[in-house]
Amino acid sequence: MNPKRADRIATVVFWSLSMTTLAALLVIIVRILSKGLLKALNPFFVFGKPEALKAGGGVLPMVVSTLYITVLTVVIAFPIALATAIYLAEYTRRESRLTRVIRLCIDTLASLPSIVFGLFGMSLFVIFLGWGYSLVAGAATLAVLSLPVIARSAEESIRSVPDTYREASYSLGASKWTTIRQVVLPSAFPGVITGTILAIGRIIGESAAVIYTAGLFVRKIPLNPLRTGAPLSAYIWYAQAEARIPDFRSVVDGGAALLLIIVLLVNFVARKLASYYREKKIAG
């Protein structure tokens, strides 16, 4: 086979395989959105109260639960993840035994199935610490789940800050901490934020980890984080599997579409923010 021909075949193969990926994605998105938008998604559904037995309930408390639990999760996970990332990237040698052990733990955590986090969260937060099914127990569980994801992406962002910046800072008499705070973190910031927002996308969509920790159904908007919540993702599972509402199909379709829209929005914002900061870095 001559090189030109081989090249053409390679191009076609890669193109068609990537198109397959894209097509699969599109089918899922279009199906969820069309079913949801056509049948279920209307203001009464989005802003209405859920019903336990009748048809026609809404999901507002669930949407609020999702947003509430997401904010709580980030508040818990982000500082710990950032500190871990700083420690791994700036205070340890890449090859040292301790670093390797920590990194192995983080990678293992990141690849655990989320139901394991759910059961862990239930036994530790819900039962042992006695927090019950609550937003804070769900958030703590989601924090453990998202910690490795945020920490690893933040570590990579911090590592990708050129050493020449650090050298310049040290050469001006800066201490290590000053250098990290004033030079390294601001430069790593766009990457850290992007990684965090992508993790938020996963938190919003997570159901297995919250089913046993945060709760499945509430009638009122939860305000107290110590009370039971019902993240949208958990409620979708509940409506499909357990609830006794006659219109559960439409609730599930609408909920899925709403969840997808929220996640898409979050990803969109992540991209915008990242490119904004990249521009700003150059444009000043």
Added chain:
Amino acid sequence: MRVDGVSVQCGFELMEKLECRLGVHNLSVYYDDFKALENINLLIPCKRITAFIGPSGCGKSTLLRCFNRMNDLVPGSYVEGSIFFDGTDIFSDNYDVTELRRKVGMVFQKPNPFPKTVYENVAYGPKIAGIKKKAVLDEIVERSLKRAALWDEVKDKLHSSALRLSGGQQQRLCIARALAVEPEIILLDEPCSALDPIATQRIEDLLVELAEKYTIIIVTHNMQQAARISHFTAFMMIEEHGDPGRIIEFGETSYIFTNPDNEKTERYITGRFG
């Protein structure tokens, strides 16, 4: 004259007139098991330009990075011997490295401004040293940029990103940033190697001007550059790959380039090796 095994070709009168506040004594530098420099002895004259020349890998940059202890950042590096700065060994246990680095500024091979504004770059050093008043900072920024011959080009874009400047401007900005902390000594590690000839010329002119107030040590690959701007030159070499770098000859630049003592120096500056 010979200073601890290194021939100094400048004659007693000149060396005695010059003040030397920085002296290297029996310095060896190691990276783990590798000995990078061996038995370096050197006096750096105040308010003059001293150039380190020599073939690649001879330890010029390593030696330069000893003066502000930047080698501390390399894991596994350690030194034997001393560098005396105003009579105190900078490698002694309680020596304040932060303070040392404020007095001994550094400019790197590739321009490395922070991804911040021009103003923030220059104000960085004074700010971390605790200066907070805006009026004071404004004044320091203006003075430093003027000294680095950059003020006229950037005075209208102080608050735009430093990364938008040209390579030559960025390098002068790095010089301004180093000047802003009021150092006494400025170390330059091949500061022109990433620049075009015109930008190089501007930096060279600037260095000659700065030598009236500052002690300057420059590492350069470019022998013409050393000959053009430096007052003193140290020629360094390694015998074979894996050997430590040594100073072969140190003296007034005009002597080193016209009438070197050592045959190796002569061969190097006439371009017969290295």
